[in-house]
Amino acid sequence: MAADETPENESTGGTGPGHRSVELTRESLGRYEIRNARGGTITIGDGSTDDFTPVELLLAALAGCSSVDVDHITSRRAEPESFVVAAEGEKTSTPEAGNHLKDLRVTFRLGFPEGDAGDAARSAFPRSVAQSRDRLCSVSRTVQLGMPVAMTAEDS
Secondary structure: OOOOOOOOOOOOOOOOOOOOOEEEEEEEOOEEEEEEOOOOEEEEEOOOOOOEOHHHHHHHHHHHHHHHHHHHHHHOOOOOOEEEEEEEEEEEEEOOOEEEEEEEEEEEEEEOOOOHHHHHHHHHHHHHHHHHHHHHOHHHHHHHHOOOOOOOOOOO
């Protein structure tokens, strides 16, 4: 962690508040590389190849963010035997709202071992999903709250 960072003001990742950013660079028509501040990269596309599309990345972000929350909460009690999360929605377009997703749904399918620890994890499971949805997951909370997105054009 840099000297000017605290757990409450993380600039490159983690779960605390602070600035986050990624940079996208065009690789070719319909194919782009995204780099985070830590040096990680992912390639995305327009759907003509097997690269993830931006819409699929939004669904992945919903599943991933909430999965981190649920995993941290339930794994304190027992290591899951299975952990699969599906995120889905319907892409649509209306004259009023333009292109958008509707009917967003994140479904958790977790399995825990038999015994007291597994029972404790199973008991915490529904509450952890609700906590992620209602308070913890910044991705789903941002979508639910409908935050505006500022877009600017700058000539380089």
